[in-house]
Amino acid sequence: MSRISLFVALLMAGGLMSPTVAEAHFLWVLPTESDNVDVCFGEVAEPDDPDLLKYIAQAKLWHVGENGAAHALSLKPADDVLRGSLPEGSTGGLIVAAHDFGVLERGDDTFLLRYFAATGPQLGSKVWSKIDTTKWATLRLIPSVADGKVQVRATWNGKPIADAEVTVDGPGVTDLELTTDAAGDAQFAAGKPGTYSIRVRHIQEESGSVDGKEYEEVRSYSTLAIEISTAADVTFSTSQSTAALPELPVPVTSFxxxxxxxxxxxxxxxxxxxxxxxxxxxxxxxxxxxxxxxxxxxxxxxxxxxxxxxxxxxxxxxxxxxxxxxxxxxxxxxxxxxxxxxxxxxxxxxxxxxxxxxxxxxxxxxxxxxxxxxxxxxxxxxxxxxxxxxxxxxxxxxxxxxxxxxxxxxxxxxxxxxxxxxxxxxxxxxxxxxxxxxxxxxxxxxxxxxxxxxxxxxxxxxxxxxxxxxxxxxxxxxxxxxxxxxxxxxxxxxxxxxxxxxxxxxxxxxxxxxxxxxxxxxxxxxxxxxxxxxxxxxxxxxx
Structure with missing residues (x-):
C-alpha cells in the first residue's frame, strides 16, 4: 500500500476522518506577511476541507523571535483555516506548531501520531539556522541553499536524522521523494518561484499510553511551508517542467x-x-x-x-x-x-x-x-x-x-x-x-x-x-x-x-x-x- 493510501486507512481506522477524504492530511503553518498566522490541515500547504479543521483544533502554535523567546498564539476558526494573531510589534522569527493527533491502529500495529509544522522568512534567510525551535518542535526541517539547490536538514532533538523520508511539492515539483543522507540532508532542484510544501517522517520504537490507549511506536511528521524566490540564489530547473500551460477544462483519462x-x-x-x-x-x-x-x-x-x-x-x-x-x-x-x-x-x-x-x-x-x-x-x-x-x-x-x-x-x-x-x-x-x-x-x-x-x-x-x-x-x-x-x-x-x-x-x-x-x-x-x-x-x- 502506498504511503498516502496507508495514511488515509490509518485515519479512517481510528475513526478520525471521513471515508470521503481522498488524500493524506498534515498540519501546516502557512507563510504570512501580515499580523495573522494561518494553520491548515491538508496534503500540501494550502487550505482544504474546513470540516477537517476539528482534528487539529487543539494544536499549539508559537512565534519564536530571533532572541529565542517564544509567545504562544491562540487559534480560532476563520473560513477554511485556523487563525492566530502575532504579538504586537513582533518582527522576523519563526512560527512553529505541534499537535498530538492520538493513538491509531492499523492491523496489529498501534502507534501515536504526532504533527509538527513551521514557516518563516523566505529561503536564504539566516534566521532558519540561527533560531533553535527544538523545544517546541522536536522534529524539524531546516532549509538552506547549497550549490544552487534547495537543501533541507531533518533533525530530531537537534540531531540530524539519516535515511528519513522527505516529500516535496511546489511549482514544477510534485510528490518528489527524497531520503536524507548521514548528515540529515536532502537536496532538490526548485522548479519555479513560489510556495513549497516539504514534509519529513520519523518513526520511533517507543511504547506508552494516551487516554487509556496503548501504543507501540511513535510516528512523527514535520512540515515546512516556505517561499522560494529568485533572490535565494537558487537555480530554477524550469526545463524539467517548463512554463505552465492552461489546465484541462475537465480532467480526463483514456482519451x-x-x-x-x-x-x-x-x-x-x-x-x-x-x-x-x-x-x-x-x-x-x-x-x-x-x-x-x-x-x-x-x-x-x-x-x-x-x-x-x-x-x-x-x-x-x-x-x-x-x-x-x-x-x-x-x-x-x-x-x-x-x-x-x-x-x-x-x-x-x-x-x-x-x-x-x-x-x-x-x-x-x-x-x-x-x-x-x-x-x-x-x-x-x-x-x-x-x-x-x-x-x-x-x-x-x-x-x-x-x-x-x-x-x-x-x-x-x-x-x-x-x-x-x-x-x-x-x-x-x-x-x-x-x-x-x-x-x-x-x-x-x-x-x-x-x-x-x-x-x-x-x-x-x-x-x-x-x-x-x-x-x-x-x-x-x-x-x-x-x-x-x-x-x-x-x-x-x-x-x-x-x-x-x-x-x-x-x-x-x-x-x-x-x-x-x-x-x-x-x-x-x-x-x-x-x-x-x-x-x-x-x-x-x-x-
Missing part, C-alpha cells in the same frame, strides 16, 4: 489527443470516478489549445461520447477511431459497447466527416501513423452484457488514398489492450499493455512494413505495471515512453534496451505524451493511483 499545426487537441475521455462508467461521465467534446500563444482552451466540435479511443494527426487533419460508449445512466449497471466509427476532422472546415469504419468495434487500443499509413493495434470489443472479445487482429489504412480501405496486417503474436503504439525508425512499436492472460506487461513487439514481419523488441524497464496505460511517441530521432512509475524511458540507439532518461514530475497512466518540436513533448491528462486525475498540462524537454 484521444494529437498535436496539429501548433495546437493541442483532446477528444473524449473518462471524466468520472475510477471504474464507474456512465453516459454522462464520458466526454463528447473536441477541445483545442494553441501552444504557440497559449490562452484558454476552446471547444471546436462535439461528437459521440467515447473513451478508450485513438486520435491521430495527418496532413492537416485529425482522425478519430473507435472507443467505447457507456449506454447506462449513472448508478445503473454498466452497459459498455465498443464502437467501430472512424471520422476525420478538418480544422479549417470545423466539422467531422465519416471514413470507412473499423472492420470490428474496438476500444482500449492505440494507433500510429507511419508515412501516409495509419496503423491500428491491440484492444478488445466490449459487448454490453456479453463477454468481451480480445482482438488478435491489426489493420492499416492508407490515408493518402482517394477511397481508403482497411487492410489486415499479419496476425500479431499477442493480444493486449491498454497499450501504446508508436512509429519509429521505419517501424511500428506496440508497447506494454494488459494481456488477456498474465496481467500488465512491459513486453514490446515491433512490426516492420518492409518485411511484413513481427519481431520481439526489448521489454521496458521496471515492473509490469510500467507498461499499463503508458504513452509512447518518437521525437528527434528517438523513441520515448512515459510510465506509471514516472519514468521517461528512451530506446537505445541500437534498439536493444530501454534506458531511463529521467524521472518525471508527475507519474501518470492513461495519459498522452505528444511531440511539439524536436526534443520536446507536451503531456496531458491521465491519472495517478494515489493522486487521481490530472488537469495539469506540462512540457517535457528530453534534452
Amino acid at each position: 484521444g489527443a494529437a498535436v496539429l499545426d501548433g495546437a493541442l487537441y483532446v477528444y473524449g475521455g473518462h471524466m468520472g470516478e475510477a471504474h464507474s462508467y456512465s453516459n454522462t461521465s464520458q466526454s463528447n467534446v473536441l477541445s483545442r489549445l494553441d501552444l504557440q500563444n497559449p490562452g484558454e482552451w476552446e471547444q471546436v466540435a462535439t461528437g459521440p461520447r467515447l473513451q478508450g479511443l485513438a486520435l491521430v494527426a495527418h496532413d492537416g487533419k485529425l482522425h478519430r477511431l473507435g472507443g467505447f460508449t457507456a449506454l447506462n445512466e449513472e448508478g445503473e449497471d454498466h452497459i459498455l459497447e465498443s464502437q467501430a466509427d472512424v471520422a476525420v476532422f478538418d480544422p479549417k472546415m470545423g466539422e467531422w466527416k465519416e471514413l470507412p469504419a473499423l472492420p470490428e468495434p474496438r476500444s482500449s487500443f492505440d494507433a500510429a501513423v507511419l508515412g501516409d499509413t495509419l496503423y491500428v493495434i491491440g484492444g478488445w470489443q466490449l459487448r454490453g452484457e456479453e463477454d468481451s472479445v480480445w482482438h488478435n487482429t491489426a489493420w492499416t489504412l492508407d490515408l493518402s488514398a482517394e477511397n481508403p480501405q482497411w487492410t489486415a496486417l499479419p496476425t500479431p503474436p499477442f493480444q493486449r489492450r491498454a497499450l501504446a503504439a508508436a512509429a519509429h525508425d521505419g517501424k511500428v512499436y506496440a508497447v506494454g499493455g494488459m494481456q488477456q492472460e498474465g496481467g500488465p506487461t512491459t513486453k514490446v513487439d515491433v512490426f516492420d512494413p518492409e518485411t511484413g514481419n513481427w519481431s520481439e523488441g526489448p521489454a521496458l524497464d521496471g515492473r509490469g505495471l510500467n507498461g499499463f496505460g503508458c504513452a509512447a511517441f518518437a521525437t528527434d530521432g528517438s523513441l520515448y515512453v512515459s510510465t506509471l512509475d514516472g519514468d521517461l524511458q528512451v530506446l537505445s540507439e541500437d534498439g536493444t534496451k530501454w534506458e531511463t532518461a529521467r524521472k518525471l514530475d508527475r507519474a501518470r497512466f492513461f495519459h498522452r505524451m505528444l511531440p511539439v518540436e524536436d526534443g520536446r513533448f507536451v503531456v496531458v491528462g491521465g491519472a495517478n493511483m494515489e493522486v487521481g486525475k490530472f488537469d495539469e498540462v506540462e512540457y517535457i524537454d528530453v534534452n
Whole structure:
C-alpha cells in the first residue's frame, strides 16, 4: 500500500476522518506577511476541507523571535483555516506548531501520531539556522541553499536524522521523494518561484499510553511551508517542467489527443470516478489549445461520447477511431459497447466527416501513423452484457488514398489492450499493455512494413505495471515512453534496451505524451493511483 493510501486507512481506522477524504492530511503553518498566522490541515500547504479543521483544533502554535523567546498564539476558526494573531510589534522569527493527533491502529500495529509544522522568512534567510525551535518542535526541517539547490536538514532533538523520508511539492515539483543522507540532508532542484510544501517522517520504537490507549511506536511528521524566490540564489530547473500551460477544462483519462499545426487537441475521455462508467461521465467534446500563444482552451466540435479511443494527426487533419460508449445512466449497471466509427476532422472546415469504419468495434487500443499509413493495434470489443472479445487482429489504412480501405496486417503474436503504439525508425512499436492472460506487461513487439514481419523488441524497464496505460511517441530521432512509475524511458540507439532518461514530475497512466518540436513533448491528462486525475498540462524537454 502506498504511503498516502496507508495514511488515509490509518485515519479512517481510528475513526478520525471521513471515508470521503481522498488524500493524506498534515498540519501546516502557512507563510504570512501580515499580523495573522494561518494553520491548515491538508496534503500540501494550502487550505482544504474546513470540516477537517476539528482534528487539529487543539494544536499549539508559537512565534519564536530571533532572541529565542517564544509567545504562544491562540487559534480560532476563520473560513477554511485556523487563525492566530502575532504579538504586537513582533518582527522576523519563526512560527512553529505541534499537535498530538492520538493513538491509531492499523492491523496489529498501534502507534501515536504526532504533527509538527513551521514557516518563516523566505529561503536564504539566516534566521532558519540561527533560531533553535527544538523545544517546541522536536522534529524539524531546516532549509538552506547549497550549490544552487534547495537543501533541507531533518533533525530530531537537534540531531540530524539519516535515511528519513522527505516529500516535496511546489511549482514544477510534485510528490518528489527524497531520503536524507548521514548528515540529515536532502537536496532538490526548485522548479519555479513560489510556495513549497516539504514534509519529513520519523518513526520511533517507543511504547506508552494516551487516554487509556496503548501504543507501540511513535510516528512523527514535520512540515515546512516556505517561499522560494529568485533572490535565494537558487537555480530554477524550469526545463524539467517548463512554463505552465492552461489546465484541462475537465480532467480526463483514456482519451484521444494529437498535436496539429501548433495546437493541442483532446477528444473524449473518462471524466468520472475510477471504474464507474456512465453516459454522462464520458466526454463528447473536441477541445483545442494553441501552444504557440497559449490562452484558454476552446471547444471546436462535439461528437459521440467515447473513451478508450485513438486520435491521430495527418496532413492537416485529425482522425478519430473507435472507443467505447457507456449506454447506462449513472448508478445503473454498466452497459459498455465498443464502437467501430472512424471520422476525420478538418480544422479549417470545423466539422467531422465519416471514413470507412473499423472492420470490428474496438476500444482500449492505440494507433500510429507511419508515412501516409495509419496503423491500428491491440484492444478488445466490449459487448454490453456479453463477454468481451480480445482482438488478435491489426489493420492499416492508407490515408493518402482517394477511397481508403482497411487492410489486415499479419496476425500479431499477442493480444493486449491498454497499450501504446508508436512509429519509429521505419517501424511500428506496440508497447506494454494488459494481456488477456498474465496481467500488465512491459513486453514490446515491433512490426516492420518492409518485411511484413513481427519481431520481439526489448521489454521496458521496471515492473509490469510500467507498461499499463503508458504513452509512447518518437521525437528527434528517438523513441520515448512515459510510465506509471514516472519514468521517461528512451530506446537505445541500437534498439536493444530501454534506458531511463529521467524521472518525471508527475507519474501518470492513461495519459498522452505528444511531440511539439524536436526534443520536446507536451503531456496531458491521465491519472495517478494515489493522486487521481490530472488537469495539469506540462512540457517535457528530453534534452
